[in-house]
Amino acid sequence: MPPSPSSSPILLTGAAGFVGLHVTRVLLARGERVVGIDNLNDYYSPQLKHDRLATLKDEAGFQFERGDVADAEFLRRCFETHRPRRVVHLAAQAGVRYSISNPGAYVQSNLVGFGNILEVCRAAAVEHLVYASSSSVYGANSRQPFSVADGVNHPVSLYAATKKANELMAHTYSHLYRIPTTGLRFFTVYGPWGRPDMAYFKFTQAVLAGEPIEVYNHGQMRRDFTYIDDIVDGVVRVLDQPAQPNPDWDSDSPDPASSNAPYRVYNIGNHQPESLEDFIAAIEQATGKQAIKKYLPMQPGDVLSTYADISALNKAVGFAPRTPISVGLPRFVEWYRSYYRV
Template sequence: MRIVVTGNAGFIGFHVAKRLLERGDSVVGIDVVNDYYDPKIKEARLKILEATAAHTGSEYGFIREDLADQQVVHDAFREHAPERVIHLAAQAGVRYSLENPHAYVQSNVVAFTNILEACRHHQVQHLTYASTSSVYGANTRMPFSVHESVNHPLQFYAATKKANELMAHSYSHLFYLPTTGLRFFTVYGPWGRPDMALFLFTKATLAGEPIQVFNYGNHTRDFTYIDDIVEGVIRASDDVARPNPEWDSDSPDPATSNAPYRIFNIGNSDPVHLSEYIEAIEDALGRKAIRELLPLQPGDVPATYADCSDLEKAVDYKPATPVREGVANFVAWYREFYQV
């Protein structure tokens, strides 16, 4: 397949692009490589993608441009004529959206509009894109189901991702563009983002510095290992979205439609208490963390828990990597990458 992967210098995009190259797909990555976090790790990911393509003989191209530039996106699609698009580029981070909401409008709304338009005009067979568990916001019924409404986001970041889902539906309806939105649940693993808890906790513990444990450590999270996310993303992309013949406009299902549109959760479906997560880090590092207990932050959600039954039914896959195994893999990578 000829596949465009946006955000391929990012955490999830890098892993997805690498897996596609390893199986022989032709991949074009598009990423602006901004400085939201240290670009060094992004450049290292890009070098690995180049090496993977050389090793496998797969075609690989990289466009270092901003997806918020409409002409850039149009030219890329015209030149490379992708059959599928996996859109993983976004301005991430819950708390940063409180400081710089305009960055989220450009990266998550304007850029996504450009992607939708390019898919429409260049006959893309299927658009798969990243959403987030953060869209569940004020919902407290567990596990979170894609069949429940998500109209009460707690941060602007979540609002932009919910907007993506609505925008995708309009294109699926108007132009019969097959779209699949994937709500990721707390992704972690090797090559992860430096602003994520696992990275911050590992770095601080190795340095003998305190870690900030918000909500006094009472969070629970559906931590999902990166390899499980990648498998779910690629299986979902390979399975082109179709209309739901049982969709009822009198009782509309938010996760499906009479258009070729659908939403899936991708999570481990096994919530872990934050204290247990920290213990897994301590065990992998062989040292104790110094915990600074703090109150809940603005915009934070106390608990997440994914119902992934729709994903399992559609593509015969369910994430299952144990947290302790995934954390140990991350710590091993961190020690090697930073020579600690």
């Protein structure tokens, strides 16, 4: 049973984003008030972001503030006006490949922006900060499933490096100021209202249009695809349980995912990696059309496989994903056909 909604609102950054929309909906449905922040940038279609927000405009308890987390003064005003006690930080410059050609965007949003979030959380002594990390932090690690007990010191993209930096920054604030922080390493999230820069979105678009799809590393890749409803369930469960110090934490043999400060990091994934070829086959099944495949080499910043060990999150909050791609992909295709009228 979730706790009774707080009288103070939840501040949620990235509210016009894919995950942000769905988390906001669930929080509002249970009676929370949510102040959503987004800068509505043009990394991908701003119209899609506006349309996501449009689904929330009539929801009681939702208020939107347009602004950038890299703007410290904007954040300070938001906190002074709304006085949130809990924060869900999902705003970030996303995308592995984009970080290779546009590093400055990641420094501003993911480093400066996250630093600003930590500062306003410190000043307000918030009850809990939950923030999005990424499976990309595992980088050159090859032992699978990826465990939060493993070190993640070899990122292979700037995006991954900024997400690892966020975890380090959060620990510092948890240690110095006792702010409870929880980082969630998302594993390849997909579903309705998803991001157009993601492979499943591009594949569906191309297959329905009868155009070729680009299949990297000649299809020899595996991903732990995680349906949006499962991600949201995990985020909300974590938000309801502020991070606590680990009483068994040992500085002689430090656990990377916890601390003697109120700090935690968890994987959140489907715990079921799928081959890229099988994933494409599931899209073909859902669309009723055959993919035209264009096989290409591995791209810089990519990794061969992702596979989430979710045992720590299951133990902490009872998280258990329930949506296989055979269920999730048809739901996405149905939304795609409806939204784009194809």
